[in-house]
Amino acid sequence: MAFDIEMIKNLYAAMPAKVEAARKLLGRPLSLSEKILFSHLHSDQKLESFERGGSYVDFAPDRVAMQDATAQMALLQFMQAGRPKVAVPSTVHCDHLISAKVEAKQDLQVATADSKEVYDFLASVSNKYGLGFWKPGAGIIHQVVLENYAFPGGLMIGTDSHTVNAGGLGMIAIGVGGADACDVMAGLPWELKWPKLIGIKLTGKLNGWTAPKDVILKVAGILTVKGGTGAIVEYFGEGATSMSCTGKGTICNMGAEIGATTSTFGYDASMSRYLQSTGRADVASLADTVAAHLTADPEVYASPEKYFDQVIEIDLNTLEPHLNGPFTPDLATPISKMKEAAAANGWPTKIEVGLIGSCTNSSYEDISRAVSLAKQVSAKGLTMKSEYLITPGSEQVRYTIERDGFLEVFSQIGAKVFANACGPCIGMWERVGAEKKEKNTIVHSFNRNFAKRADGNPNTFAFVGSPELITALAIAGDLNFNPLTDTLTNNKGEQVKLDAPSGDELPLKGFAVEDAGYQAPAEDGSKVIIAVDATSKRLQLLDPFAAWEGTDLKSLKLLIKAKGKCTTDHISMAGPWLKFRGHLDNISNNLLIGAVNFFNEKTDNVKSQINGNYDTVPNTQRAYKAAGVGTIVVGDENYGEGSSREHAAMEPRHLGVRVVLTKSFARIHETNLKKQGMLALTFANKADYDKILEDDTIDVNGLTQFTAGKPLSLVLTHKDGTVDTIEANHTYNQQQIEWFKAGGALNIIRKQVAG
Numbered sequence: 001m002a003f004d005i006e007m008i009k010n011l012y013a014a015m016p017a018k019v020e021a022a023r024k025l026l027g028r029p030l031s032l033s034e035k036i037l038f039s040h041l042h043s044d045q046k047l048e049s050f051e052r053g054g055s056y057v058d059f060a061p062d063r064v065a066m067q068d069a070t071a072q073m074a075l076l077q078f079m080q081a082g083r084p085k086v087a088v089p090s091t092v093h094c095d096h097l098i099s100a101k102v103e104a105k106q107d108l109q110v111a112t113a114d115s116k117e118v119y120d121f122l123a124s125v126s127n128k129y130g131l132g133f134w135k136p137g138a139g140i141i142h143q144v145v146l147e148n149y150a151f152p153g154g155l156m157i158g159t160d161s162h163t164v165n166a167g168g169l170g171m172i173a174i175g176v177g178g179a180d181a182c183d184v185m186a187g188l189p190w191e192l193k194w195p196k197l198i199g200i201k202l203t204g205k206l207n208g209w210t211a212p213k214d215v216i217l218k219v220a221g222i223l224t225v226k227g228g229t230g231a232i233v234e235y236f237g238e239g240a241t242s243m244s245c246t247g248k249g250t251i252c253n254m255g256a257e258i259g260a261t262t263s264t265f266g267y268d269a270s271m272s273r274y275l276q277s278t279g280r281a282d283v284a285s286l287a288d289t290v291a292a293h294l295t296a297d298p299e300v301y302a303s304p305e306k307y308f309d310q311v312i313e314i315d316l317n318t319l320e321p322h323l324n325g326p327f328t329p330d331l332a333t334p335i336s337k338m339k340e341a342a343a344a345n346g347w348p349t350k351i352e353v354g355l356i357g358s359c360t361n362s363s364y365e366d367i368s369r370a371v372s373l374a375k376q377v378s379a380k381g382l383t384m385k386s387e388y389l390i391t392p393g394s395e396q397v398r399y400t401i402e403r404d405g406f407l408e409v410f411s412q413i414g415a416k417v418f419a420n421a422c423g424p425c426i427g428m429w430e431r432v433g434a435e436k437k438e439k440n441t442i443v444h445s446f447n448r449n450f451a452k453r454a455d456g457n458p459n460t461f462a463f464v465g466s467p468e469l470i471t472a473l474a475i476a477g478d479l480n481f482n483p484l485t486d487t488l489t490n491n492k493g494e495q496v497k498l499d500a501p502s503g504d505e506l507p508l509k510g511f512a513v514e515d516a517g518y519q520a521p522a523e524d525g526s527k528v529i530i531a532v533d534a535t536s537k538r539l540q541l542l543d544p545f546a547a548w549e550g551t552d553l554k555s556l557k558l559l560i561k562a563k564g565k566c567t568t569d570h571i572s573m574a575g576p577w578l579k580f581r582g583h584l585d586n587i588s589n590n591l592l593i594g595a596v597n598f599f600n601e602k603t604d605n606v607k608s609q610i611n612g613n614y615d616t617v618p619n620t621q622r623a624y625k626a627a628g629v630g631t632i633v634v635g636d637e638n639y640g641e642g643s644s645r646e647h648a649a650m651e652p653r654h655l656g657v658r659v660v661l662t663k664s665f666a667r668i669h670e671t672n673l674k675k676q677g678m679l680a681l682t683f684a685n686k687a688d689y690d691k692i693l694e695d696d697t698i699d700v701n702g703l704t705q706f707t708a709g710k711p712l713s714l715v716l717t718h719k720d721g722t723v724d725t726i727e728a729n730h731t732y733n734q735q736q737i738e739w740f741k742a743g744g745a746l747n748i749i750r751k752q753v754a755g
Helices: 003-025 032-039 068-078 103-116 118-131 140-147 163-167 178-185 212-223 244-257 268-279 281-289 300-301 333-347 364-379 395-403 406-412 466-477 575-582 584-590 617-627 647-655 668-674 686-691 734-742 747-753
Strands: 056-059 063-067 091-095 132-134 155-158 172-175 191-192 196-203 229-238 264-265 308-313 322-324 332-334 349-355 385-392 439-444 460-464 553-560 631-635 657-662 677-681 697-701 712-717 723-729
Touching: 032 056, 032 155, 032 172, 032 229, 063 140, 063 178, 068 091, 068 178, 091 118, 091 140, 103 118, 118 132, 140 155, 140 163, 140 244, 155 163, 155 178, 155 439, 163 172, 163 244, 163 264, 163 712, 172 196, 172 439, 178 191, 178 668, 178 747, 196 212, 212 244, 212 308, 212 322, 212 332, 229 244, 244 264, 244 268, 244 364, 268 281, 281 631, 300 617, 300 677, 308 686, 322 333, 349 364, 349 466, 364 395, 364 406, 364 466, 385 466, 406 617, 439 466, 553 617, 553 657, 575 584, 584 617, 584 647, 617 647, 647 657, 657 697, 668 677, 668 734, 668 747, 677 686, 686 723, 734 747
Parallel strands: 063 091, 063 155, 091 132, 155 172, 196 229, 196 308, 229 264, 349 385, 349 439, 439 460, 553 631, 631 657, 657 677
Antiparallel strands: 056 191, 322 332, 322 460, 553 697, 677 723, 697 712, 712 723
């Protein structure tokens, strides 16, 4: 039986009336996304015809999910809220703190010992406040959620940008910062700007070498890393219903890479099969009773241009396998064009490592299709030309593929199996030789490929593809290899061609597992004691941020003017820094160390206006803070794209940065800044970015009349005494302005709960 079955029953019972009320109000058919959103309006939210991309709306999510790296800060904040128990079903998943170095068992033992303090803290907080706890080794949060918690028509938030993976089971699942999770766990409404809608019609059917991953790789090439910002992407058509549930999850997962709020699919037979196979036949039966409300009204998909803000059509019959990259997930290249692209761009073509798995592609179907190629290595007299690494998504998948002989096949070709955790996908890969920073190419089935992301080496060219394509490329060891047309030379000197991959959507014998790794919370957690050592380097209790002083901000100094792509990885790196995710002061030593300084083209090297010297960003900012000098950070387009990590907002706040001014923001990061009481502003005229000079002193005027929709004025005083006045826009509504005035949303939550 499913977790929280009564909650699902209650949601489905109320859904028909809520959908009908919204349909009547709007006077038109509804998309799936609209049905789910209208069904989850908070009880205090009035039903209205909300403006897409304009109206801020309060929702009541069904559940919250957190991974261990972000859960630390989220739960440290929740502990200040004053509640005895979480208000909605919530879970913690220990998947981010396990390094991939040797192999699964040994790596897990090392992580369990090294992070014992953190795991004990998370387990005890979960026990005290009623959260489900998934132990280290249980699996990657998004795969575990898909297997256990996701359900059609639900609304979930999670403290990881790839929470959107649950759209594969017909949810609206959205990545958020820990402060948002804290709100919902504390029983407060969750605010979201009513999204725009992008419809993607899939015609035809996947065949041969083409996989669900290729759909989102193609979409990323069309929409770019910010083309989905502020929108829900809804997939439909015969191509969608012909695809597996986990394949849909892959597509939704990587929707985070186009900036989409989330992505989703309508409920269909593949979802029912998956629910039944994962022990949730009861959910499938319930979903069948409201199936008409778990997909769009027929008129919407019949004439999508009338109901979506943008419509894209992709013919799966002609879709070609893609490789996206390097250094950005939206640089899409069909495999037939890769040889040409590699030559034109000077990409290294020798593939050093092929990696499969991660939260994006670690389903049974993914592994079974990859193993069909692995079997051909010995059968066709081939040898692997690249190192080959596998990261299972969950203990349930790992146990099942071991039972079915897949791990033995991988072992025979020299593959290494890492722990059921994120590992290389998030930089937790202790890759031998990466410190030499040699130029090299890797291919993987992950979702992100920013510079330094996997192994810390800025010269690692990483390309994203499907598990089956990655396996074929690892066999060949050559980026120029096209398995659809090319042959390989075997150990007899013969030319052989790889057969197209094949596999099972679900295990024929069903899933199996001995210990899934779940720990239920105590019935009564009131007596559970949570101890945090004051001398700990890993954990630090939070102090409230100071409230706004009630005046305009004067004489701010420029900390850094970031040039080009500045993701949350650049602002707050992962990898070795993950160990400090529960200690705000220690992790703040990575503030913006990956951002490129516009004025000298260097990273982690900025000028101090206190002494005129150049130093690291954290050292410079700490000196400003010690001197009582406020600062401003300036960014380029889509500032803060990538992971949802709120540390990228909390660190500058903690160290005394007052304003972040950019050409544009990624959605989650902008919200995180607002939640922490920061000023998140955008240039009214993007060309004004060029007016920001290295030695500028900046005033922010208009805060005493801070109002929704009203721009602020910034006065730039340059070193030579000249002055420029520019206008800055913002997207704050009245509630968010109150967050700013209070010094952060948590300060308001604390008062509300106490009151």
